[in-house]
Amino acid sequence: MNFPHPLTDRYHLASHLARGGMADVYLGQDSLLGRKVAIKVLHSQFSNDEAFVKRFRREAQAAANLTHPNIVGIYDWGQANSTYFIVMELVDGRSLRDVLRSEGALLPRRAAEITAEVASALSAAHRAGLVHRDVKPGNILLSSDGTVKVTDFGIARAWDDSQELTRTGAVIGTATYFSPEQAQGSDADERSDVYSLGVVLYEMLAGRPPFSGESPVAVAYQHVSASAPPPSSINVDVPAELDAIVTRALEKDPAFRYQNADEMRADLLRVLAGQAPAVIPVAVPAAAPTQVVGADPSNTRVLTAAPVRTSGPPTQTIPPIEERRSQIPFILTAFGLLALLAAMVFLVFRMANEGPPPTTTLPPIEIPNLAGETEAQAVTILEGLDLEPELRQEASADVEEGIVIRTDPAAGTVVEAGRLVLVYVSAGVEPVEVPTLIGETRERAEALINEAGLTVGTVTERADPEAEPGIVVDQSPVAGIERDPGEPVNLVVSTGAEEIPLPDLSGQADNDAFAELNRLDLNWETVTEASNDFDEGIVIRTQPGAGELVRAGDTITVVVSTGPSQVEVPDLFGLTFDQAQQSLEDEGLEIGENPNITNTDDPELDGRIINHTPPAGSSVNRGTVVTVTIGFFEEPPGNGNGNGGGGGG
Numbered sequence: 322m323n324f325p326h327p328l329t330d331r332y333h334l335a336s337h338l339a340r341g342g343m344a345d346v347y348l349g350q351d352s353l354l355g356r357k358v359a360i361k362v363l364h365s366q367f368s369n370d371e372a373f374v375k376r377f378r379r380e381a382q383a384a385a386n387l388t389h390p391n392i393v394g395i396y397d398w399g400q401a402n403s404t405y406f407i408v409m410e411l412v413d414g415r416s417l418r419d420v421l422r423s424e425g426a427l428l429p430r431r432a433a434e435i436t437a438e439v440a441s442a443l444s445a446a447h448r449a450g451l452v453h454r455d456v457k458p459g460n461i462l463l464s465s466d467g468t469v470k471v472t473d474f475g476i477a478r479a480w481d482d483s484q485e486l487t488r489t490g491a492v493i494g495t496a497t498y499f500s501p502e503q504a505q506g507s508d509a510d511e512r513s514d515v516y517s518l519g520v521v522l523y524e525m526l527a528g529r530p531p532f533s534g535e536s537p538v539a540v541a542y543q544h545v546s547a548s549a550p551p552p553s554s555i556n557v558d559v560p561a562e563l564d565a566i567v568t569r570a571l572e573k574d575p576a577f578r579y580q581n582a583d584e585m586r587a588d589l590l591r592v593l594a595g596q597a598p599a600v601i602p603v604a605v606p607a608a609a610p611t612q613v614v615g616a617d618p619s620n621t622r623v624l625t626a627a628p629v630r631t632s633g634p635p636t637q638t639i640p641p642i643e644e645r646r647s648q649i650p651f652i653l654t655a656f657g658l659l660a661l662l663a664a665m666v667f668l669v670f671r672m673a674n675e676g677p678p679p680t681t682t683l684p685p686i687e688i689p690n691l692a693g694e695t696e697a698q699a700v701t702i703l704e705g706l707d708l709e710p711e712l713r714q715e716a717s718a719d720v721e722e723g724i725v726i727r728t729d730p731a732a733g734t735v736v737e738a739g740r741l742v743l744v745y746v747s748a749g750v751e752p753v754e755v756p757t758l759i760g761e762t763r764e765r766a767e768a769l770i771n772e773a774g775l776t777v778g779t780v781t782e783r784a785d786p787e788a789e790p791g792i793v794v795d796q797s798p799v800a801g802i803e804r805d806p807g808e809p810v811n812l813v814v815s816t817g818a819e820e821i822p823l824p825d826l827s828g829q830a831d832n833d834a835f836a837e838l839n840r841l842d843l844n845w846e847t848v849t850e851a852s853n854d855f856d857e858g859i860v861i862r863t864q865p866g867a868g869e870l871v872r873a874g875d876t877i878t879v880v881v882s883t884g885p886s887q888v889e890v891p892d893l894f895g896l897t898f899d900q901a902q903q904s905l906e907d908e909g910l911e912i913g914e915n916p917n918i919t920n921t922d923d924p925e926l927d928g929r930i931i932n933h934t935p936p937a938g939s940s941v942n943r944g945t946v947v948t949v950t951i952g953f954f955e956e957p958p959g960n961g962n963g964n965g966g967g968g969g970g
Contacts, residue, residue, distance in 0.1 A: 328401045330783075331795070332360060332408060341459075343367060344407075351396075351408070353781065353797055353811055358396060361407045368405050381407055384474040386803040387449060388752055390722070391442035393462065393472040397799055409472070413465045417521070418458035426528030429559050433589050435461070436522045438469035440586035443518065445748075446474055447511040447582060448714065454509050456517035457498040458524065496537035496544075497530050501573050504541035512575040515585055519570025519578075526552035526559045531571065545573070562592045569600045583712060590697045596704065688742060690732035691725045696746045699725045707738040716751035718806065723747065752803035755810060758796045763814050766793045770810045778809025784819035786842065786874035791815065818872035825867035826860045831881045834860045842873035848880050853944045855882035885942035892937035893930045893949060901930050901949055909943035921952035928952070 328334055331353050338359065339346045344367075349360035367373050378398070385395040397408040417435070420427075427435070439461055446453060453460075453474055462470040496504070500516035503509050523531045531549030534540045552567055553559040566588050572578040579585040588598035686706050691699045696712055703710040720726050729743040730736060753774045758766040767777050778797075785794045795813035798804060821841065826834040831847070838845050855861050864878040865871060888908045893901040902912045921931060932950040935941055 328360065328362075328404070328406060329399065331797075332358070332406075334360060334362075348411070349408070351797075353779070353795075353813070357411050359409045359411045361409060363405045365403075368403050374405060377405060382801060384451065385798075386752070387446055387451065387474055388749070388803065388805065389442055389445040391438045391469055391471055392445065392474060393470045397797060399799075410470075412462045412470050412472075414463050414470075416459055417461040417463060417525075420463060421458055421524060421528075426556055427525045429526060429563055430593065432522060432525035433563060433593055435463070435469050435525065436518060437586050437589040437593070439471055439518055439521070440582040440589065442469075442471040443511070443514050443582040444586065445714075447514070452509055452511055453514050453517075454503070455498075456514050456521060458521055461521070496540040497532070499541055499544055500575075501545045502575065504544045510575070511581055512578050515570055515579050515582055516572075516575075518582070518585065519567055522563075522570065523549065523552055523567050526563060526567070527555040529555070560592075562598050565600045566592070566598055587700065587712065590700060591704075594697060594701050596701070684738075685735045686738055686740075688728060688730055688732055688734045688736060691728055691744065692732070694725045695723060696725060696744065699728075699744050699746075703742055703744070708736070709739060709741045710744050711741055713743050713745050714748040715745045716749065717747040718750040720747035722749035750805045753806055755796075755798050755800055755802050755804055757800035758793050758810070758812065759800070761793050762791055763793060763812065766796075766812055774806040775804065776807055776809050778811040780812045780814060782814050782816045784817065784873060785815040786818040786872065788815035788817070790817040818874060820870045820872055822868050823863065823865055823871050823877065826879065827862050827867070828855070829860050831858050831860055831879065834879060838877055838879075843871060844874065844876040845879050846876060848878055849883045850880050851884065851886035851943075852882040853885045853942070855884075857882055857884035885944065887940045888943055890933075890935050890937055890939045890941060890945075890947060893933045893947070894937070895926065896930050897928065898930070898949070898951065901933070905947055910941070911944065911946045913946055913948040917948070917950040918953050919950055921954050923952070924954045924956075926952035927954035 328349070331351060333350045333352060334347045335350060336348045337345060338348055344361045344363045347360045347362065349358045350356075351358050363377070367377070381395065381398045385398070388394070393412060394410040395407060396410065399406060399408075426432075439456070443453060443456070451474060453471070455473060456471075460471060460473045462472060464470060498517045498520045500509065500513040503513055520530060532540050532543035532547065534543065549571060551559075551564040553561065553564050566585065569577075569579055569588075570585060579588075584599075588600060591598050686708060688708070689702060689706070691702065694702070700710045700712070715726055717726055724747050726745045726747050728745065730740075736742075755775065756769045756773050758769060761769065763780070770777050783794065785792075788794050792815045793812050794815045797811045804810075824837060826837065829837075835845060850861060852861055859882050861880045861882050863880065871877065886909075888910065890910065891904050891908060893904060896904065898912075898916060905912050917932075919931065921927065929952055930949050931952040934948045935945070
C-alpha cells in the first residue's frame with residue numbers, strides 16, 4: 322500500500338514497518354505535535370465491513386482509555402476517505418516474536434520478568450473490562466530500554482466478531498496461543514488471556530510452543546485434549562517453580578487456572594524474589610516403566626508394567642509346598658492391642674483428673690508500615706511475617722504508580738498469623754475524559770479544558786471555508802479519550818475562508834488547471850470556445866481573471882479551447898486583388914502576398930482573380946492563407962490601323 326500524500330492534514334506516512342492479518346503498520350509523523358508515531362491502517366476488506374467498522378471504533382475507543390506503562394498507548398483514531406487507521410505510541414525496539422526467532426529460549430529469569438510485566442498490563446486491561454483475546458509474542462514489544470509493552474488491546478475483539486471472518490478462520494489466525502475455550506468457539510474471559518500468557522512463557526522457557534502440528538486445526542485440537550510436557554523436560558535450566566506456574570496457567574479447565582493475571586504475576590514475583598510460588602511445584606516425571614490407569618480423574622492408580630515375556634520354550638513350574646502357618650504373630654498382635662488399650666484408659670483417667678491440656682497460641686503480629694514500598698517488597702515482607710497479602714489497585718495523584726499507599730488493616734494493627742492483609746498499590750492519577758471541543762469558540766473550548774482538569778496545549782490556526790473565524794475545527798486528543806490531569810489538549814481554530822490571488826492558468830492543459838484549483842480548495846465549471854491561438858484542451862482564460870482575490874470554496878469559470886473554428890472559402894473569381902483580400906478577411910481568412918500571374922484571352926479578366934487555392938466552398942480553419950491567381954490580357958499583334966500612300970503629282 323502506497324500513500325504518496327498525507328493520510329490526513331495531520332498525519333503523514335513515512336515508511337512501511339510491518340504487515341499483519343488485519344492491518345499494515347507505518348512509521349508516521351504527527352505534524353500537529355511534531356512527533357513520530359506508529360499508524361496502523363486497516364486492510365480494505367475490513368474497512369468495507371460496516372459492522373466491523375462500528376466494532377473497531379468502539380474497541381479502539383475503549384483501548385485508548387488504557388493508560389499503563391506496559392501498554393502501548395493509543396493516541397488517536399480516524400478515517401481518511403474509506404481508510405480507517407489508529408495512531409499509536411512508537412516503540413523503539415523489537416517484538417518478542419523476533420527475539421525468539423533470532424535467539425531461541427530466553428534465560429528463565431528474563432522470561433519470568435517479561436511475563437510479570439505482561440501480566441501487569443493484562444491486569445490493568447481486565448480491571449477496565451477489556452479482554453485482549455490475542456496474547457502472543459507478536460503483540461509483545463521489548464523496547465530498547467528493556468520495558469515490555471503489550472499492543473493490540475481491544476482490536477482482537479472486533480477481529481474475532483467480524484462478519485467477514487468465519488469462526489474457523491478466526492481460530493486458525495493464532496491457533497498456537499489460543500485457550501481451549503477459544504479453540505472450541507466459546508466466549509473468552511480474563512482466564513483465557515492467562516492461558517495464552519502461559520503459552521508465551523512456555524515458549525520463552527523451552528524455545529518452542531507447547532503444541533505444534535501440520536495444520537492450525539491440529540494445534541487447536543491439542544489445546545483442548547493434550548497435555549504439554551513441562552518446559553524443564555526440554556530446557557534443563559528451567560526451575561521447578563516456573564514449571565509449576567506454567568502448568569497452572571495451562572490448565573484446560575479455566576476453573577483450575579490462575580483466576581486472574583494478578584495471581585499469576587504474584588507467583589512470578591515470588592519466584593524472582595527467591596521464594597516458592599503459591600502453586601505447588603510439579604515434579605518432572607521419571608522415565609519409569611509404569612502405566613497410569615484411572616476410571617476417573619479423581620481416582621487414578623499407578624500400576625507397575627507387566628513383565629516382558631521372553632522368547633524360548635516355556636519353563637515348567639513346580640507348585641510350592643504348603644507350609645503350616647505359625648500362630649506366634651497372632652499372639653504377639655493380641656498382646657500389643659491389650660497394652661495399647663491399657664495405655665489409652667490410663668491417659669483418659671489422667672486427663673479427667675488434671676483438666677484439659679493448655680492450648681498453644683501463636684504470638685500476635687503487628688502489621689508494619691508498608692507505605693512507600695514497592696508491591697513486590699510489600700508482598701515479601703508480609704509473607705515473611707506469616708501474613709497473607711492481597712494486592713488492590715487505587716488511583717492516587719500523590720503516590721507514584723506501583724508504590725504502596727496503605728494497608729487494611731492499617732499499619733500498627735495487631736493481628737493473628739495467617740490474616741489476610743489488603744495492600745493498596747497506586748495505579749497513578751485518576752484519568753479524566755477529554756471534552757468535545759469541535760464547534761465551540763476558542764474561549765469556550767479553553768474553559769472546558771480547564772474545567773476538566775486538563776491544560777490548553779498548542780493552538781494553531783487554519784483556514785476553513787465551513788467554519789466561522791474563531792471556531793474550533795480539530796482537537797487532539799479526540800473527545801472521549803481519558804488522559805491524566807494536567808495533560809495538554811491541542812486545538813486547531815478556524816480563520817474562516819482565506820483570500821488568495823487566483824494564479825494564471827492560461828496556456829495550461831485543462832487537467833493541470835483543475836488539479837491546481839483542487840489543491841487550492843476551489844470549485845470550477847468549464848466553458849469551451851474556439852481559438853486560433855490555443856490548441857484544443859488548453860485553457861484560454863478564467864473568470865475571475867488571474868491575480869484576482871478568491872476564497873476557498875469559490876467557483877471559477879475556466880474557458881477551454883476547442884481549437885480553431887472552420888469557415889467556408891468564398892468565391893473570388895472576377896474580383897480584383899483588393900476586393901478578394903477584403904472578402905477573405907471578412908471570413909477570418911488571409912490572402913497570399915505573392916499572387917500567381919497567368920495569361921488570359923478575356924480582356925475583362927485582365928487584373929482580376931481567375932483561380933484560387935483552396936477553391937471556393939472548401940471548409941478550412943480560420944486564419945488559413947488563400948493563394949490567388951490573377952489574369953493578364955495581352956493584345957495580339959497586327960490588330961492596329963496603318964496609313965499608306967502614293968506620291969502626289
